[in-house]
Each structure stands twice: as C-alpha cells, then as structure tokens.
Amino acid sequence: MTQAPANPSNAMSNQTDSAKAHASLPDADTQLGWLRSMQRIREFENRTMQAYQQAKIGGFCHVYTGQEAVAVATIASVNHDDPVVTAYRDHGHALARGMSARACMAEMYGKITGCAKGKGGSMHMFDRPNWLFGGHGIVGAQTPLGAGLAFAAKYENEVLKAPVHEGKITPNAPEHTPGKKVSLCYLGDGAIDQGAFHEALNLVAIYDIPCIYIIENNGYSMGTAIHRHSANADNLISRGQSYGIDSVEIDGLDIRDLYAAFKPFADRCRETSRPGFIDLKTYRYQGHSMSDPQKYRTKDEVDQYKEKDSIARLLGQLLEEGAITEDGWKAMQKEIRDEVKDAVDFAENSPAPETEAELFTDVYANPEKNLSPTADYHHGTMNPLL
Numbered sequence: 124m125t126q127a128p129a130n131p132s133n134a135m136s137n138q139t140d141s142a143k144a145h146a147s148l149p150d151a152d153t154q155l156g157w158l159r160s161m162q163r164i165r166e167f168e169n170r171t172m173q174a175y176q177q178a179k180i181g182g183f184c185h186v187y188t189g190q191e192a193v194a195v196a197t198i199a200s201v202n203h204d205d206p207v208v209t210a211y212r213d214h215g216h217a218l219a220r221g222m223s224a225r226a227c228m229a230e231m232y233g234k235i236t237g238c239a240k241g242k243g244g245s246m247h248m249f250d251r252p253n254w255l256f257g258g259h260g261i262v263g264a265q266t267p268l269g270a271g272l273a274f275a276a277k278y279e280n281e282v283l284k285a286p287v288h289e290g291k292i293t294p295n296a297p298e299h300t301p302g303k304k305v306s307l308c309y310l311g312d313g314a315i316d317q318g319a320f321h322e323a324l325n326l327v328a329i330y331d332i333p334c335i336y337i338i339e340n341n342g343y344s345m346g347t348a349i350h351r352h353s354a355n356a357d358n359l360i361s362r363g364q365s366y367g368i369d370s371v372e373i374d375g376l377d378i379r380d381l382y383a384a385f386k387p388f389a390d391r392c393r394e395t396s397r398p399g400f401i402d403l404k405t406y407r408y409q410g411h412s413m414s415d416p417q418k419y420r421t422k423d424e425v426d427q428y429k430e431k432d433s434i435a436r437l438l439g440q441l442l443e444e445g446a447i448t449e450d451g452w453k454a455m456q457k458e459i460r461d462e463v464k465d466a467v468d469f470a471e472n473s474p475a476p477e478t479e480a481e482l483f484t485d486v487y488a489n490p491e492k493n494l495s496p497t498a499d500y501h502h503g504t505m506n507p508l509l
C-alpha cells in the first residue's frame with residue numbers, strides 16, 4: 124500500500140520554533156528576493172511543461188514546482204563560490220544559483236546557446252562561473268562528487284593556499300575568495316540507500332570534509348512512496364548520525380523556517396570543517412517526470428500540500444507586514460513572465476549545435492598522466508589533509 128509522506132508541518136513544529144528563536148531573518152528586501160526567485164522558478168517550470176508538451180523539449184524532464192523554497196533558501200545561505208551539485212531535477216538550483224533563464228531554457232531545447240551547448244539537456248545543467256557542477260542523471264552519482272568538491276576547496280585553502288585555475292596553482296585567479304568553503308550536495312529520498320552515498324558519508328566523516336548532504340525528501344522515488352522503498356524512513360537522520368555526522372530534519376515548505384534552521388547549520392559546517400546531513404521535508408506538485416500518470420497518489424494529497432504552498436505563504440506574510448502590495452506583486456509576476464517568455468523565444472530562435480563540429484568538443488581527450496594539480500605531488504606521497 125502506498126503511504127503519503129508524513130505531514131512536515133506537524134512533525135517539525137518544535138524544531139522550527141527553536142530555529143526561529145536562534146536565527147534572525149534577513150531584511151524585507153532580501154525576502155522579496157526569495158519571493159521573486161521562487162516565483163521565477165515556478166513560472167519557468169510552467170513554461171517548461173508547456174514546451175515539453177509541444178515537443179519542443181525532448182528527453183527526460185523533471186520539474187521542481189513545489190520544492191522551490193529548498194533551492195532558494197539553501198543557496199541563499201551560502202556564498203556564491205561555495206560549490207553546488209545536484210541530481211536531475213535541477214532547473215531550480217540552476218536558476219537560484221544565478222544561471223540566466225535563457226541559458227537554462229536553451230539547454231533544454233538542445234540549442235548551442237544553452238549552458239552546456241545543448242549537449243546536456245534538462246538533467247545536466249552546468250554553470251562553472253556560478254559554481255554549479257551539475258545536474259546528474261544517475262541516482263546518487265553526485266554524492267561522491269559533492270565530497271570531492273568540498274575536499275578540493277579544503278585542499279586549495281589549507282594545503283595549496285591558492286586556487287587551482289585551469290590546471291595550475293594560481294594565487295591571483297579570478298573570482299577566488301580565499302577561506303573556508305562548504306559545498307552543498309542535493310539528493311532525492313530515492314538516493315539515500317545507494318552504496319555510493321554511504322561511501323561518501325563515510326569519507327566526509329573521517330576526513331572532516333565540509334559537504335552538506337541535503338535530502339530533498341519529497342516522499343517519493345518515481346512512483347514509490349518512501350515507506351515502501353526505504354527502511355526506517357521516519358528517521359532518515361539516523362543514517363547521517365551513524366557516521367557521526369551532524370544531522371537534522373527541516374521543514375522545507377516554509378522558507379523562513381527553512382532559512383532560519385539551515386543558515387546557522389551551514390555556517391557551523393563551514394567553521395568546523397565538518398559535514399552535514401539534512402532530511403529536508405518537501406513535496407513535488409507534478410509527477411516524477413513529464414510522463415508520469417501519478418497513479419500512486421491521490422489528488423487530495425497533492426491539494427493538501429498545495430494549501431501549504433511556500434510561495435503563497437511567504438507572499439501572505441510579506442503582504443501582511445507591508446513589505447509588498449498587491450500591485451507590487453502583480454508587477455513582480457509580470458516582470459517574471461516577461462523574462463521567462465523572453466527565454467522561451469531565445470531558445471526557439473537559437474541555432475542547434477553543428478553536430479560534426481560539436482561532437483568532439485568539451486570532452487576529455489589525452490588526460491594528463493598525473494592529474495594532480497601540483498608538480499610536488501607524486502603518487503604515494505602523503506596528502507597532508509588526510
């Protein structure tokens with residue numbers, strides 16, 4: 124029997140109250156930015172679904188509606204040059220990270236103007252300048268990468284004391300802020316029992332690697348409810364705890380609670396150079412992918428979650444507090460609609476890649492024999508961080 128995910132608001136009430144008491148929220152302008160960012164993702168996803176139905180977008184496509192608060196609040200809690208890596212439901216992370224709607228939409232259209240020149244598609248949004256390292260289609264594959272990204276940042280900071288830029292140690296590399304970093308690695312509840320994830324948890328724990336694993340727990344892995352695919356599903360944080368990793372549950376439907384709980388957690392991981400594990404309760408409004416008849420859940424269940432919609436909730440709070448007016452909200456929605464429509468037009472009108480020329484670009488050819496960034500390092504020598 125399928126079982127609906129636990130109602131996060133009830134389960135989390137004590138936790139979020141205490142979180143509120145411990146962290147002050149940013150100012151109204153910043154929260155208006157969250158509202159805009161969430162609405163931008165929703166509008167983008169609505170247009171994505173339309174384009175997919177018109178067969179303008181091909182391949183697998185998974186939209187993020189319902190989960191917007193997660194990407195927006197967690198990304199707002201870290202620095203721009205903290206690395207981020209995620210799974211295939213990645214449009215929201217890309218937009219929240221700063222990717223243009225044009226580059227994101229064009230990528231789905233398979234156009235040369237897309238963020239990965241149209242070669243990645245919906246599931247593989249990459250944006251190096253915005254420190255987004257994908258978009259990964261294999262469930263759990265990004266979890267060791269999250270560890271690696273955090274390790275690389277720590278190695279640059281503590282051992283090389285300079286960033287590696289284009290394969291060389293470059294003290295004055297552009298866009299580099301020296302100091303401690305934390306990486307964010309998102310995964311779905313369907314990825315928590317993958318072996319690679321547990322190997323990654325073990326490594327980040329023993330090597331003090333500041334990677335935060337954010338389980339976007341939307342209650343389903345494709346059409347299988349979490350209680351049917353995972354043991355001890357009401358206590359996911361026990362998995363992180365069993366590796367000695369600081370692990371907490373967070374309500375992902377209310378962006379204020381989410382930020383208030385996540386921001387100090389992320390700051391602590393950065394400062395102590397320790398990993399983190401978050402069971403972040405959320406919900407997706409659409410089916411798993413664009414071709415999901417959703418026979419495994421009821422419309423009532425979806426409607427119940429929509430009543431707790433994170434955009435509507437923040438909008439209501441900001442209206443009540445006078446931070447925005449109804450007219451202001453209408454104007455914001457229109458700006459966003461215009462931006463996303465422009466992105467669709469841009470994608471439609473962009474050229475496709477020239478197949479012959481593009482097939483062999485952006486692939487690793489003749490990798491260096493010793494991939495280590497420094498000539499001083501030889502295989503077998505001790506890594507001072509370990």
Ligand SMILES: Cc1ncc(C[n+]2csc(CCOP(=O)(O)OP(=O)(O)O)c2C)c(N)n1
Binds near residue numbers: 212260312314411
């Ligand atoms: C290793 C592997 N096994 C199976 C699949 C097929 N598959 C694609 S998505 C998915 C469900 C993952 O669900 P979850 O991690 O909860 O993410 P969500 O779609 O809910 O965001 C599965 C089983 C895959 N892509 N990779």
Ligand SMILES: [Mg+2]
Binds near residue numbers: 340341343344345
């Ligand atoms: Mg899921």
